[in-house]
Amino acid sequence: xxxxxxxxxxxxxxxxxxxxxxxxxxxxxxxxxxxxxxxxxxxxxxxxxxxxxxxxxxxxxxxxxxxxxxxxxxxxxxxxxxxxxxxxxx
Amino acid sequence: xxxxxxxxxxxxxxxxxxxxxxxxxxxxxxxxxxxxxxxxxxxxxxxxxxxxxxxxxxxxxxxxxxxxxxxxxxxxxxxxxxxxxxxxxx
Amino acid sequence: xxxxxxxxxxxxxxxxxxxxxxxxxxxxxxxxxxxxxxxxxxxxxxxxxxxxxxxxxxxxxxxxxxxxxxxxxxxxxxxxxxxxxxxxxx
Amino acid sequence: xxxxxxxxxxxxxxxxxxxxxxxxxxxxxxxxxxxxxxxxxxxxxxxxxxxxxxxxxxxxxxxxxxxxxxxxxxxxxxxxxxxxxxxxxx
Amino acid sequence: xxxxxxxxxxxxxxxxxxxxxxxxxxxxxxxxxxxxxxxxxxxxxxxxxxxxxxxxxxxxxxxxxxxxxxxxxxxxxxxxxxxxxxxxxx
Numbered sequence: 001x002x003x004x005x006x007x008x009x010x011x012x013x014x015x016x017x018x019x020x021x022x023x024x025x026x027x028x029x030x031x032x033x034x035x036x037x038x039x040x041x042x043x044x045x046x047x048x049x050x051x052x053x054x055x056x057x058x059x060x061x062x063x064x065x066x067x068x069x070x071x072x073x074x075x076x077x078x079x080x081x082x083x084x085x086x087x088x089x090x
Numbered sequence: 091x092x093x094x095x096x097x098x099x100x101x102x103x104x105x106x107x108x109x110x111x112x113x114x115x116x117x118x119x120x121x122x123x124x125x126x127x128x129x130x131x132x133x134x135x136x137x138x139x140x141x142x143x144x145x146x147x148x149x150x151x152x153x154x155x156x157x158x159x160x161x162x163x164x165x166x167x168x169x170x171x172x173x174x175x176x177x178x179x180x
Numbered sequence: 181x182x183x184x185x186x187x188x189x190x191x192x193x194x195x196x197x198x199x200x201x202x203x204x205x206x207x208x209x210x211x212x213x214x215x216x217x218x219x220x221x222x223x224x225x226x227x228x229x230x231x232x233x234x235x236x237x238x239x240x241x242x243x244x245x246x247x248x249x250x251x252x253x254x255x256x257x258x259x260x261x262x263x264x265x266x267x268x269x270x
Numbered sequence: 271x272x273x274x275x276x277x278x279x280x281x282x283x284x285x286x287x288x289x290x291x292x293x294x295x296x297x298x299x300x301x302x303x304x305x306x307x308x309x310x311x312x313x314x315x316x317x318x319x320x321x322x323x324x325x326x327x328x329x330x331x332x333x334x335x336x337x338x339x340x341x342x343x344x345x346x347x348x349x350x351x352x353x354x355x356x357x358x359x360x
Numbered sequence: 361x362x363x364x365x366x367x368x369x370x371x372x373x374x375x376x377x378x379x380x381x382x383x384x385x386x387x388x389x390x391x392x393x394x395x396x397x398x399x400x401x402x403x404x405x406x407x408x409x410x411x412x413x414x415x416x417x418x419x420x421x422x423x424x425x426x427x428x429x430x431x432x433x434x435x436x437x438x439x440x441x442x443x444x445x446x447x448x449x450x
Contacts (some may be wrong), residue, residue, distance in 0.1 A: 001218040001252055003190075003206075008173035010093075012142060014133050015166030016152050024142075026093075026173055031216055036121055038091040038142055043194050047174045052192060052204075052218055057147055057237055058251035062196050069165040071148035072091055075249040076195035083188035083206055084227045098353035100273075102322060104313050105346030106332050114322075116273075116353055126301055128271040128322055137354045147327055159345045161328035162271055181398040181432055183370075183386075211396055223374050232372060232384075232398055237417055238431035242376050255429040256375030263368035263386055264407045278443035280363075282412060284403050285436030286422050294412075296363075296443055306391055308361040308412055317444045327417055339435040341418035342361055 001052040003030045003081070006045050006074070010038050016069040025074065027053055039072035052076035091142040093120045093171070096135050096164070100128050106159040115164065117143055129162035142166035181232040183210045183261070186225050186254070190218050196249040205254065207233055219252035232256035271322040273300045273351070276315050276344070280308050286339040295344065297323055309342035322346035361412040363390045363441070366405050366434070370398050376429040385434065387413055399432035412436035 008026035012019070022040040029035040030050065042062055045051050051074045059073035060066050098116035102109070112130040119125045120140065132152055135141050141164045149163035150156050188206035192199070202220040209215040210230065222242055225231050231254045239253035240246050278296035282289070292310040299305040300320065312332055315321050321344045329343035330336050368386035372379075382400040389395045390410065402422055405411050411434045419433035420426050 001204075001250060003216065003218060007175075008171065010142075010171045011169045012166035013169050015142070016132055016163075018152075019166060024091075026171060032214060034122060036093065038093060042196055052190070052195070054249055054251040056251065058240060058249060060148060060151075061240075061247050062198075062249035067151050069144055069148060069152035069163070070091060071144040071146065073196075073249070076192035076199060079191045079193050081188065081190045081206060085187075098351060100322075100351045101349045102346035103349050105322070106312055106343075108332075109346060114271075116351060124302060126273065128273060150328060150331070157331050159324055159328060159332035159343070160271060161324040161326065181384075181430060183396065183398060212394060222376055232370075232375070234429055234431040236431065238420060238429060241420070241427050242378075242429035253376075253429070256372035256379060259371045259373050261368065261370045261386060278441060280412075280441045281439045282436035283439050285412070286402055286433075288422075289436060294361075296441060304392060306363065308363060330418060330421070337421050339414055339418060339422035339433070340361060341414040341416065 001054050004028060004051055004053045005030055006047050006049050006051055008047065018068045019070060022070060027051065027074065037072060039074045040070040041074040043074055043077055045074050045077050050078040050081065052078065091144050094118060094141055094143045095120055096137050096139050096141055098137065108158045109160060112160060117141065117164065127162060129164045130160040131164040133164055133167055135164050135167050140168040140171070142168065181234050181255070184208060184231055184233045185210055186227050186229050186231055188227065198248045199250060202250060207231065207254065217252060219254045220250040221254040223254055223257055225254050225257050230258040230261070232258060271324050271345070274298060274321055274323045275300055276317050276319050276321055278317065288338045289340060292340060297321065297344065307342060309344045310340040311344040313344055313347055315344050315347050320348040320351065322348065361414050361435070364388060364411055364413045365390055366407050366409050366411055368407065378428045379430060382430060387411065387434065397432060399434045400430040401434040403434055403437055405434050405437050410438040410441070412438065
């Protein structure tokens with residue numbers, strides 16, 4: 001699961017019909033790569049929140065419908081994330 | 091789903107038969123990586139438009155035929171994309 | 181399988197229900213890319229340990245439930261890793 | 271689908287049995303990343319030609335056998351590729 | 361399929377049970393990215409050899425058991441790899 005921040009919304013009137021009704025949000029990976037992409041939200045995430053994002057067939061599972069045309073889904077809102085720098089080394 | 095721009099067309103006479111009839115377009119990721127690749131269009135996208143692109147088994151779902159040899163599909167035309175820079179940081 | 185180090189914990193109260201009960205850990209790839217992401221632990225890994233991480237549908241297999249919304253799983257704790265620099269060349 | 275150029279051949283006597291009989295070619299992505307990898311050819315591509323390459327479960331579909339151990343396949347030979355630079359912007 | 365070199369071994373006593381009995385080797389991509397990761401060997405590869413590596417669901421197919429927790433597999437030992445630099449251009 002990728003650690004991302006919700007940074008925006010996206011609207012698409014013309015879309016494959018299985019996407020109807022999905023809340024599509026723009027997310028940015030909080031990672032060196034800083035990839036920006038779109039994920040369907042199933043947990044009610046808001047702008048600025050850090051979230052867990054899954055992709056591929058797992059995203060379809062999370063959306064509860066295997067025939068959906070969405071391949072990324074927000075599956076959790078991060079309350080806290082703790083990284084132990086002492087016990088870890090590069 | 092990747093945020094891409096449609097930048098061109100591609101023609102391939104000699105191809106795996108399940109690709110027959112698909113409209114294949116060249117898309118460029120609107121992202122630091124700027125990956126350029128080919129996706130099958132199911133929503134009638136035109137050159138210059140920003141689109142949502144899915145890949146892998148989800149693309150086959152979007153194309154409505156699980157045995158297709160296409161692994162990328164354009165599934166939505168972006169009307170507007172709003173990124174809130176104030177509420178987001180990094 | 182990616183070679184990662186466990187670097188932290190992540191908490192998410194609001195999450196897709198299939199994630200309930202999973203121990204979610206932050207892992208960092210021990211690789212030039214140094215990707216940091218979240219994986220569900222099935223082997224009792226601790227902070228600082230080097231682990232093997234799988235992703236996608238294989239992670240769902242490792243978690244023993246195909247409908248889970250987790251797409252990364254820690255499947256082994258590395259005892260030792262031996263790289264033979266003499267027999268290998270760049 | 272990735273836009274690649276066929277750049278060579280690869281031979282492997284000792285291989286997983288489902289790969290027997292496949293024509294394995296070395297392809298290079300025509301992209302900033304310039305990834306070089308191996309794909310099984312199903313369309314009779316030759317050295318120097320630009321081709322469409324699919325990966326993952328879609329490659330297995332293209333090869334017509336779901337139990338194959340190949341995860342990349344050449345599925346089309348590109349006749350022409352037209353990128354409209356005027357209508358597109360970075 | 362990725363072109364890799366076998367560079368080492370990895371041992372993990374504590375691991376998800378489906379991994380028992382698999383020979384796990386460290387491989388390095390012979391590519392600009394030089395990714396280093398772990399793959400299960402099904403063809404008897406040795407340190408220093410160049411090999412073909414598959415990933416994801418295809419790796420599970422190669423290992424002959426769909427429920428395995430391994431997502432990378434060595435499926436061929438490369439005898440020779442011939443790249444035609446004259447007929448190809450960057």
